[in-house]
Amino acid sequence: MFSVTVRDHMMIAHSLRGEVFGPAQRLHGATYGVDATFRRATLDADGIVIDIGVAAEALRAVLGELGYRNLDDEPALAGMNTTTETLARVVADRLADALGEAARDLDGLLVTLHESHVAWASYERAL
Amino acid sequence: MFSVTVRDHMMIAHSLRGEVFGPAQRLHGATYGVDATFRRATLDADGIVIDIGVAAEALRAVLGELGYRNLDDEPALAGMNTTTETLARVVADRLADALGEAARDLDGLLVTLHESHVAWASYERAL
Amino acid sequence: MFSVTVRDHMMIAHSLRGEVFGPAQRLHGATYGVDATFRRATLDADGIVIDIGVAAEALRAVLGELGYRNLDDEPALAGMNTTTETLARVVADRLADALGEAARDLDGLLVTLHESHVAWASYERAL
Amino acid sequence: MFSVTVRDHMMIAHSLRGEVFGPAQRLHGATYGVDATFRRATLDADGIVIDIGVAAEALRAVLGELGYRNLDDEPALAGMNTTTETLARVVADRLADALGEAARDLDGLLVTLHESHVAWASYERAL
Amino acid sequence: MFSVTVRDHMMIAHSLRGEVFGPAQRLHGATYGVDATFRRATLDADGIVIDIGVAAEALRAVLGELGYRNLDDEPALAGMNTTTETLARVVADRLADALGEAARDLDGLLVTLHESHVAWASYERAL
Amino acid sequence: MFSVTVRDHMMIAHSLRGEVFGPAQRLHGATYGVDATFRRATLDADGIVIDIGVAAEALRAVLGELGYRNLDDEPALAGMNTTTETLARVVADRLADALGEAARDLDGLLVTLHESHVAWASYERAL
Numbered sequence: 001m002f003s004v005t006v007r008d009h010m011m012i013a014h015s016l017r018g019e020v021f022g023p024a025q026r027l028h029g030a031t032y033g034v035d036a037t038f039r040r041a042t043l044d045a046d047g048i049v050i051d052i053g054v055a056a057e058a059l060r061a062v063l064g065e066l067g068y069r070n071l072d073d074e075p076a077l078a079g080m081n082t083t084t085e086t087l088a089r090v091v092a093d094r095l096a097d098a099l100g101e102a103a104r105d106l107d108g109l110l111v112t113l114h115e116s117h118v119a120w121a122s123y124e125r126a127l
Numbered sequence: 128m129f130s131v132t133v134r135d136h137m138m139i140a141h142s143l144r145g146e147v148f149g150p151a152q153r154l155h156g157a158t159y160g161v162d163a164t165f166r167r168a169t170l171d172a173d174g175i176v177i178d179i180g181v182a183a184e185a186l187r188a189v190l191g192e193l194g195y196r197n198l199d200d201e202p203a204l205a206g207m208n209t210t211t212e213t214l215a216r217v218v219a220d221r222l223a224d225a226l227g228e229a230a231r232d233l234d235g236l237l238v239t240l241h242e243s244h245v246a247w248a249s250y251e252r253a254l
Numbered sequence: 255m256f257s258v259t260v261r262d263h264m265m266i267a268h269s270l271r272g273e274v275f276g277p278a279q280r281l282h283g284a285t286y287g288v289d290a291t292f293r294r295a296t297l298d299a300d301g302i303v304i305d306i307g308v309a310a311e312a313l314r315a316v317l318g319e320l321g322y323r324n325l326d327d328e329p330a331l332a333g334m335n336t337t338t339e340t341l342a343r344v345v346a347d348r349l350a351d352a353l354g355e356a357a358r359d360l361d362g363l364l365v366t367l368h369e370s371h372v373a374w375a376s377y378e379r380a381l
Numbered sequence: 382m383f384s385v386t387v388r389d390h391m392m393i394a395h396s397l398r399g400e401v402f403g404p405a406q407r408l409h410g411a412t413y414g415v416d417a418t419f420r421r422a423t424l425d426a427d428g429i430v431i432d433i434g435v436a437a438e439a440l441r442a443v444l445g446e447l448g449y450r451n452l453d454d455e456p457a458l459a460g461m462n463t464t465t466e467t468l469a470r471v472v473a474d475r476l477a478d479a480l481g482e483a484a485r486d487l488d489g490l491l492v493t494l495h496e497s498h499v500a501w502a503s504y505e506r507a508l
Numbered sequence: 509m510f511s512v513t514v515r516d517h518m519m520i521a522h523s524l525r526g527e528v529f530g531p532a533q534r535l536h537g538a539t540y541g542v543d544a545t546f547r548r549a550t551l552d553a554d555g556i557v558i559d560i561g562v563a564a565e566a567l568r569a570v571l572g573e574l575g576y577r578n579l580d581d582e583p584a585l586a587g588m589n590t591t592t593e594t595l596a597r598v599v600a601d602r603l604a605d606a607l608g609e610a611a612r613d614l615d616g617l618l619v620t621l622h623e624s625h626v627a628w629a630s631y632e633r634a635l
Numbered sequence: 636m637f638s639v640t641v642r643d644h645m646m647i648a649h650s651l652r653g654e655v656f657g658p659a660q661r662l663h664g665a666t667y668g669v670d671a672t673f674r675r676a677t678l679d680a681d682g683i684v685i686d687i688g689v690a691a692e693a694l695r696a697v698l699g700e701l702g703y704r705n706l707d708d709e710p711a712l713a714g715m716n717t718t719t720e721t722l723a724r725v726v727a728d729r730l731a732d733a734l735g736e737a738a739r740d741l742d743g744l745l746v747t748l749h750e751s752h753v754a755w756a757s758y759e760r761a762l
Contacts, residue, residue: 013267023322029283140648156664208428394521410537
């Protein structure tokens with residue numbers, strides 16, 4: 001099995017709902033360092049999993065729709081508790097959509113959101 | 128599949144038994160950077176795998192029982208060759224015990240011990 | 255010259271005023287990885303620049319007053335454009351105050367705020 | 382499941398064939414940070430997956446045959462598009478050969494090549 | 509004193525002249541992780557050292573003229589031994605030129621080129 | 636001003652004397668990630684500060700005399716409180732001695748010991 005990973009980031013504001021979140025129930029924010037890993041059993045005719053440029057641009061586009069925003073006000077995320085885990089899934093699902101045909105031969109996608117140097121969360125799905 | 132990882136560290140002395148270890152048979156020590164990854168197929172009602180605070184405190188407690196010690200003198204580790212691999216399992220098993228009920232809905236646990244910037248070891252188990 | 259550095263982080267929401275900031279004029283947020291470096295020409299009787307525990311607790315306390323907040327609403331920061339550079343100075347000045355007598359023999363303090371894996375800012379001052 | 386990882390690097394020149402590579406079709410180069418991960422279901426009598434020294438030397442030997450070279454001129458790679466993914470497989474396969482008997486009880490091998498701080502590729506195989 | 513740093517990278521081929529370089533006398537290559545640090549005694553009216561976007565674009569442009577090339581064939585570098593130290597100065601000098609008026613109020617510039625996870629070089633100059 | 640840095644590590648056991656050290660008064664240990672930075676105002680005829688190979692070997696030799704040992708039992712360190720700061724000076728001074736003539740044209744040396752991912756200490760001296 002092969003994989004390729006590209007890294008980018010986004011900076012957002014949000015608040016979390018639920019007593020478990022303690023002070024994170026207040027409006028605060030995060031820089032998410034985002035790693036998107038694309039998996040594929042065999043390489044294509046060019047010898048790659050996916051063009052790194054295509055992958056990086058797709059990730060940039062997905063993060064561009066979330067970054068520099070207060071996620072509490074985003075209609076597309078209404079009713080969603082935007083935890084790191086949940087946002088990892090949002091990014092993965094949007095990335096799968098953004099790639100469209102380019103994801104045809106890929107087997108899986110793993111998205112990791114680093115919320116700090118001591119905590120991160122991932123979501124992995126098939127493609 | 129979702130996962131959440133928290134990072135902490137511990138500083139210990141120990142020696143290793145066996146010719147394969149060369150100079151590491153002498154009493155020396157290590158800082159282990161420790162990553163604990165919790166896996167779960169679906170998120171809970173709060174939208175999380177596990178509360179990061181709970182996970183970090185449990186890891187802190189487990190490392191607190193090992194850190195700032197000479198592991199060669201720890202009764203609980205008597206007869207054990209405290210290699211990085213073995214310590215990864217010790218940390219994982221103690222962490223699973225420490226979480227108790229909080230680990231109920233988790234599917235797996237991966238513990239990685241970084242012994243330097245060029246070497247690390249992991250142990251993965253079900254929960 | 256000796257120095258000791260401790261690392262911690264804070265997660266905040268804010269917006270920036272000025273066209274130069276483009277989309278960062280919108281309410282968004284950041285995780286700031288914070289490194290506080292203490293400089294001293296000679297070591298004390300214990301052979302240290304500053305006790306790492308004392309330094310880490312002081313930094314934790316300073317970041318605790320800023321983190322998990324919307325800095326746009328903080329009275330103490332009213333009228334301030336909370337850029338990474340400016341926040342580095344806020345953290346450094348508050349840290350100097352928090353250390354009080356413990357900073358007596360220190361010569362300088364450098365605070366670096368990492369806003370992402372590709373951008374950071376620092377402020378250095380005498381003590 | 383246990384694993385041990387060792388990190389090293391190599392510096393090479395090469396060019397890539399195919400329009401998808403854009404400017405990377407020109408002769409250029411890369412530092413590959415290389416992580417080799419060895420997996421094993423149970424530990425050996427010494428309590429390890431593989432001796433870290435043995436693993437590091439084997440990796441060093443494999444990288445020594447590729448590094449400080451223009452891969453476009455390497456007979457052993459003739460006709461191969463030396464993408465990061467492909468090189469990850471070359472390193473993994475050569476490493477498996479180099480370990481020989483030492484790999485007997487290992488279950489798998491994962492090789493990751495970091496081509497920059499924002500992109501990396503992996504190849505995983507059984508042993 | 510304040511500073512702001514932005515990070516980017518470039519991938520190049522080159523060879524080094526001189527017996528001291530051993531195997532690096534052969535045509536090989538490198539990924540240089542490049543950190544550009546801008547220093548300034550006081551902040552501007554917006555509360556910044558330099559706009560991070562402007563700094564990142566200037567660095568991107570400078571690296572774009574060097575990257576994906578064989579530096580041995582670059583007329584502008586003819587006769588130059590393109591060591592990491594020398595390239596750090598080339599990047600710094602070109603960056604100072606590229607910033608032009610935008611560098612007017614800056615006091616200094618530090619450029620660090622990371623050639624691997626275990627070696628890097630810097631050049632610092634006034635502005 | 637130019638500089639070159641090489642990174643290596645050592646693993647030691649020790650204990651610290653003084654109530655300020657709390658649990659670190661017990662025998663424990665550390666992996667020190669060690670960065671040695673060599674400064675020089677102008678480059679030599681080869682275009683370098685110091686040969687990276689020479690620098691790396693000298694650092695390796697110095698760390699080899701300290702690593703895999705219990706520093707409490709080292710005659711050369713008798714009576715010394717082997718704090719991270721103090722060890723940074725020991726490494727720097729020994730490195731200056733080890734380089735001997737090779738350090739003739741260097742202007743300064745900075746040694747940083749990383750004791751964990753959240754704490755490190757440095758010592759800087761002239762050459």
